[in-house]
Amino acid sequence: MGTYTFPSHYPLNCPPQPHDEMCGTYYRLVKNGNTSDPAHFKSHYEANLRKDLESIKACSRRAVSMFKAYEDAIKLSILFPTKGKYIMCLKLTGGHGVVCEENYRSFKSHHNWWVPNGVNAQHFCSDIKGPVS
Amino acid sequence: MNTKYLSDIQGSKVKSNIFQGFVVKETLIEYDFPLLLEARSPKGDSWLFKWCDTIEHAQLERWIALPISESRLKAIKNDSLSLREAVTLSEKEFYVFDAKSFFEPSEIKKSSPEKLPIDYLPSDDVSVSGSLLGLKMPERECLKVRLHVFSELISEGRAPLSIISSLQNIFQQYMTWVAHAIDRSSEEGVPSSVIDWSGFNLTSVKAGSFKMECESNSNREQTEKLTKACELLANLSNGTFDKESIEKEFDGIYRSDIVLLVSSLAQFILDSKLSMSISWASSNNPKGYLAIDKRRVKKYFDSLDSLRDAEHVRNITIKLTPKEADPIRKTVKGEGGMQRLLRRLQSKLKKDNTISLSSDEIEKILRYGLNYGQGGFENQLIGLAMTLRRIGIPFNTA
Numbered sequence: 001m002g003t004y005t006f007p008s009h010y011p012l013n014c015p016p017q018p019h020d021e022m023c024g025t026y027y028r029l030v031k032n033g034n035t036s037d038p039a040h041f042k043s044h045y046e047a048n049l050r051k052d053l054e055s056i057k058a059c060s061r062r063a064v065s066m067f068k069a070y071e072d073a074i075k076l077s078i079l080f081p082t083k084g085k086y087i088m089c090l091k092l093t094g095g096h097g098v099v100c101e102e103n104y105r106s107f108k109s110h111h112n113w114w115v116p117n118g119v120n121a122q123h124f125c126s127d128i129k130g131p132v133s
Numbered sequence: 134m135n136t137k138y139l140s141d142i143q144g145s146k147v148k149s150n151i152f153q154g155f156v157v158k159e160t161l162i163e164y165d166f167p168l169l170l171e172a173r174s175p176k177g178d179s180w181l182f183k184w185c186d187t188i189e190h191a192q193l194e195r196w197i198a199l200p201i202s203e204s205r206l207k208a209i210k211n212d213s214l215s216l217r218e219a220v221t222l223s224e225k226e227f228y229v230f231d232a233k234s235f236f237e238p239s240e241i242k243k244s245s246p247e248k249l250p251i252d253y254l255p256s257d258d259v260s261v262s263g264s265l266l267g268l269k270m271p272e273r274e275c276l277k278v279r280l281h282v283f284s285e286l287i288s289e290g291r292a293p294l295s296i297i298s299s300l301q302n303i304f305q306q307y308m309t310w311v312a313h314a315i316d317r318s319s320e321e322g323v324p325s326s327v328i329d330w331s332g333f334n335l336t337s338v339k340a341g342s343f344k345m346e347c348e349s350n351s352n353r354e355q356t357e358k359l360t361k362a363c364e365l366l367a368n369l370s371n372g373t374f375d376k377e378s379i380e381k382e383f384d385g386i387y388r389s390d391i392v393l394l395v396s397s398l399a400q401f402i403l404d405s406k407l408s409m410s411i412s413w414a415s416s417n418n419p420k421g422y423l424a425i426d427k428r429r430v431k432k433y434f435d436s437l438d439s440l441r442d443a444e445h446v447r448n449i450t451i452k453l454t455p456k457e458a459d460p461i462r463k464t465v466k467g468e469g470g471m472q473r474l475l476r477r478l479q480s481k482l483k484k485d486n487t488i489s490l491s492s493d494e495i496e497k498i499l500r501y502g503l504n505y506g507q508g509g510f511e512n513q514l515i516g517l518a519m520t521l522r523r524i525g526i527p528f529n530t531a
Contacts, residue, residue: 048192049187051192065164075265078255079168079259080168080185080255081253081254081256082187083164105263106163106261106263107263132256133256133420
């Protein structure tokens with residue numbers, strides 16, 4: 001497992017321990033089909049959203065959400081279309097940061113990705129499909 | 134629809150403290166943060182709060198909130214009711230609000246599902262645990278239809294046969310008629326009786342709701358027409374009743390019958406105090422959906438009334454046969470709308486069996502009289518309704 005440095009605004013013990021180096025294909029719901037849009041990878045913290053939840057979900061606010069199962073991304077888009085209608089495919093390899101499972105009842109393959117300093121998340125985007133109808 | 138501000142959404146403003154004292158009971162859907170919550174009011178009523186959007190410029194979250202009965206809440210939790218149905222067929226009030234902190238909205242509006250941007254509602258039937266509940270595309274060329282009916286009269290495992298058979302009759306009659314009306318070049322003309330285009334199967338019965346499904350026995354061309362019939366039903370009963378486009382699409386006699394048949398379905402929903410979702414799938418439209426309930430039905434009849442008000446109203450006088458006139462003269466008991474109509478007709482029916490009717494009365498006679506499967510007072514009107522149909526009275530230009 002690599003040693004990473006994360007932005008200074010990360011709280012203590014974030015990303016959480018223990019975690020595994022997780023590789024493979026992941027899917028993230030995004031709002032447009034432009035593969036080079038930097039907004040696709042903004043965490044809630046970076047987008048300055050849901051500040052009200054900083055006290056209880058500070059670490060999750062700094063992560064980028066994605067799914068291991070393509071179907072989960074589709075379901076999220078169906079249930080909450082404003083979350084996005086395009087599905088980005090990410091091919092993660094070693095050295096990309098920390099990925100942890102955070103299973104939800106409705107989206108069992110959900111994972112959080114904490115992107116370390118010096119890693120450009122856009123480089124892992126292999127494709128964007130959509131819109132989900 | 135521009136939804137940057139809550140003022141862009143139609144509805145009436147209400148006091149911003151109406152959720153004071155509410156507590157979150159359970160998070161039903163979470164993704165990064167809670168997106169669907171079950172909450173309890175200080176009175177103990179259950180409510181659903183569904184996240185809709187982030188208003189970035191104001192750093193606000195937009196939510197909808199609706200009270201929900203215990204039976205529906207149970208159905209949501211056991212995956213037999215989709216979130217789309219729970220929201221679009223809201224049982225009582227429906228609120229949309231912006232908030233920085235939950236239960237402390239900065240602004241609230243009382244609104245309705247159809248006044249929201251389409252992306253605020255689920256686009257298909259998915260349960261809160263992520264199960265797909267939508268209609269699957271049929272494997273062969275046909276139209277698949279599902280009626281999901283909600284009523285307090287439905288108990289676990291038992292659905293009233295009267296509701297099932299009436300819905301089947303009205304719906305299939307509508308579908309058959311519209312499919313014929315679309316095909317104006319057909320040499321067969323208008324069918325004179327109900328043609329059973331498919332049989333519905335009861336697929337599930339839970340407390341408070343049942344589902345019935347059918348598949349048409351149709352070729353590609355017929356499937357296209359049946360699909361169009363479903364889409365037209367959605368347009369008419371969504372309150373987007375557009376006289377010009379219907380006139381463009383259908384000839385007078387067809388048009389009047391189509392409106393009449395939609396009115397029959399609407400009247401049945403009103404009289405039976407039920408609500409329902411209609412889903413349909415075919416190669417022409419894999420994800421058709423319509424929510425219909427008392428509120429929408431009233432809106433539909435309001436739009437018909439305003440349409441009639443705008444038209445030239447004239448009376449017609451017709452002479453009935455004894456067979457058509459006698460049932461009207463039978464004693465009428467009760468105080469409902471149909472009983473009032475029958476008493477008025479009795480007072481207008483002359484000894485020589487002639488009767489003068491206004492366009493409003495004609496519409497009601499056709500609506501009640503052709504509402505098959507109801508029995509009782511409707512039987513007194515069938516003869517008169519059939520006479521009006523026979524002489525080709527166009528419903529909304531009478």
